[in-house]
């Protein structure tokens with residue numbers, strides 16, 4: 001007997017009227033991502049355009065247009081009198097175009113979705129800072145001063161590595177505050193860490209190069225690596241950071257390892273000294289590179305900042321990356337890398353091929369901002385501020401959830417993680433919570449492999465300490481509001 005097609009379950013699609021992307025494109029993108037990730041299976045029926053339009057509260061026109069596009073591109077097929085179905089045998093190129101990755105990653109999306117946790121600035125949104133505490137006066141005075149002081153040299157193409165004065169002040173800062181071994185000649189100014197991650201992939205990797213990434217890890221790193229066509233090997237993270245022994249077992253000959261040793265993203269673990277040495281020894285012996293993403297190490301609350309991994313490296317195997325996105329503000333798009341002396345020319349050549357050189361104005365303003373002590377003062381001030389916000393969040397979570405939830409990684413940075421028991425869908429809760437203005441980043445999105453933990457990455461940078469208790473109450477309601485079944489099991493779960 002012929003197998004009956006599965007009924008059309010309403011897929012989880014969020015459309016945002018205020019988004020710059022047209023509705024039909026949002027619907028098309030959502031379906032395409034779900035098909036490529038195999039969340040919608042070949043042969044599965046999708047809802048009629050009328051049903052989906054009603055469910056989304058929009059007209060049928062954008063739905064018909066999205067369906068038409070999916071049909072034209074072969075993602076779906078229509079069967080007369082029966083409905084529309086995911087194409088039974090999707091050509092391989094569809095899957096490989098989205099994920100030229102290790103098998104375990106074929107099920108994970110690239111960072112292309114317009115999900116609510118990527119946008120907006122509601123409570124708990126990750127990457128949001130206390131912008132109202134930024135020293136606007138000092139900053140705008142410096143930017144204005146440099147904007148007025150235009151010289152030929154500041155208008156012309158400049159060094160691919162960045163402005164000399166800026167690189168010098170950064171080298172001083174890194175040697176002192178992060179125990180990084182460096183000269184200004186090794187510093188390259190980049191457009192934020194993301195640019196550095198992507199440049200490092202260009203320089204260090206080839207198609208099919210094996211690369212260790214942390215599991216769970218930073219989604220945007222996976223996006224950058226995907227473009228290089230390398231083969232990512234997700235290596236588990238435990239209470240000491242990346243499990244180097246597991247990495248060696250999974251791929252001893254990997255070309256590079258990408259790590260966040262100061263404050264693992266997202267779990268918040270600090271890599272132990274033993275693991276740091278083991279990782280460096282592996283890299284030294286096998287000729288691999290380590291890329292250290294030191295994205296938020298300025299903020300540590302229970303101890304002194306942890307020295308960089310690069311500072312321990314005796315063999316020049318570490319490429320160190322830092323950013324002003326956490327200490328100042330992300331739209332500045334300024335970061336830096338410290339490149340082993342022997343690789344500087346290769347990085348400079350790739351940089352020239354990419355965008356020639358960084359823009360002048362903000363480099364010059366920030367060099368003075370650092371020279372004049374504003375940067376150090378701002379970090380001292382905000383460290384206390386974020387410490388207060390973090391304590392308020394931890395206390396509110398304990399008051400509201402008691403022993404029901406596990407809190408991870410609260411010792412540093414501007415986010416922590418809470419985990420949910422099996423049976424909960426963090427994505428589903430996050431989508432609904434977004435409608436209430438809560439920006440919950442699902443922990444499951446940080447996993448490249450099939451085995452994921454459900455939970456949330458909660459940013460606390462932009463929420464005032466005195467508002468934390470009320471926001472955590474909203475969080476509890478958001479979690480409990482997702483159906484009776486989840487409510488019951490939530491009450492009964494213990495520490496994970």
Ligand SMILES: Cc1ncc(COP(=O)(O)O)c(C=O)c1O
Pocket residue numbers: 126127191192193194195218260265293295322323324325330334335
């Ligand atoms: C692991 C990690 N790396 C880097 C960054 C900063 O990225 P960028 O400097 O490109 O803004 C973040 C920001 O959230 C991050 O979580």
